[in-house]
Amino acid sequence: GENVEQHPSTLSVQEGDSAVIKCTYSDSASNYFPWYKQELGKRPQLIIDIRSNVGEKKDQRIAVTLNKTAKHFSLHITETQPEDSAVYFCAASPPRYSGGGADGLTFGKGTHLIIQP
Amino acid sequence: EPEVTQTPSHQVTQMGQEVILRCVPISNHLYFYWYRQILGQKVEFLVSFYNNEISEKSEIFDDQFSVERPDGSNFTLKIRSTKLEDSAMYFCASSTQDRDGSPLHFGNGTRLTVT
Numbered sequence: 001g002e003n004v005e006q007h008p009s010t011l012s013v014q015e016g017d018s019a020v021i022k023c024t025y026s027d028s029a030s031n032y033f034p035w036y037k038q039e040l041g042k043r044p045q046l047i048i049d050i051r052s053n054v055g056e057k058k059d060q061r062i063a064v065t066l067n068k069t070a071k072h073f074s075l076h077i078t079e080t081q082p083e084d085s086a087v088y089f090c091a092a093s094p095p096r097y098s099g100g101g102a103d104g105l106t107f108g109k110g111t112h113l114i115i116q117p
Numbered sequence: 118e119p120e121v122t123q124t125p126s127h128q129v130t131q132m133g134q135e136v137i138l139r140c141v142p143i144s145n146h147l148y149f150y151w152y153r154q155i156l157g158q159k160v161e162f163l164v165s166f167y168n169n170e171i172s173e174k175s176e177i178f179d180d181q182f183s184v185e186r187p188d189g190s191n192f193t194l195k196i197r198s199t200k201l202e203d204s205a206m207y208f209c210a211s212s213t214q215d216r217d218g219s220p221l222h223f224g225n226g227t228r229l230t231v232t
Contacts, residue, residue, distance in 0.1 A: 036160075104163075
């Protein structure tokens, strides 16, 4: 099955600086890579996702890059703000084939992002 | 915006008891999931459900677990004989039918405490 590694486990940056979180995956068939933000005691919330036919996607201060050859993808947050402090999870999923089947996401272990004022 | 809803928010039970965790997925979604998160750890896949049957399950989802869609709106997770190590946050999620991957929408979770 899929194995997702995520680094670092904790990342502390100064407010206004950029943060980068990296993930690798093992299953070359995986083609969907979402990132979730989880605040303490709350549910994971999707912040951005990318499919394998795209190398980069950006949404305001958040961007994700995907390198299919190396099987790694990264989350980039620019101009960090205190409200960005949370745990961030990457995930990977193989494709669903026609006829049904709902394959589960495999999550990384999470990165605790701390924004220092 | 439609949301996945879960009840109860917190469930305390004694070891060996049965618990049922309830979820109402988003109405036009076709895929349903249960995940769990032990405190301070990553989110772990338990089971996925499509077309009224289990599509995939993880090693965690052993014989003590079962899922059911008893009617057109509810999706339940039953743990038959709870163990201390079942204490965790259980998240229900749902997604649309998308061949190339679609976002999972998570509920707020049920915190299960087994004593």
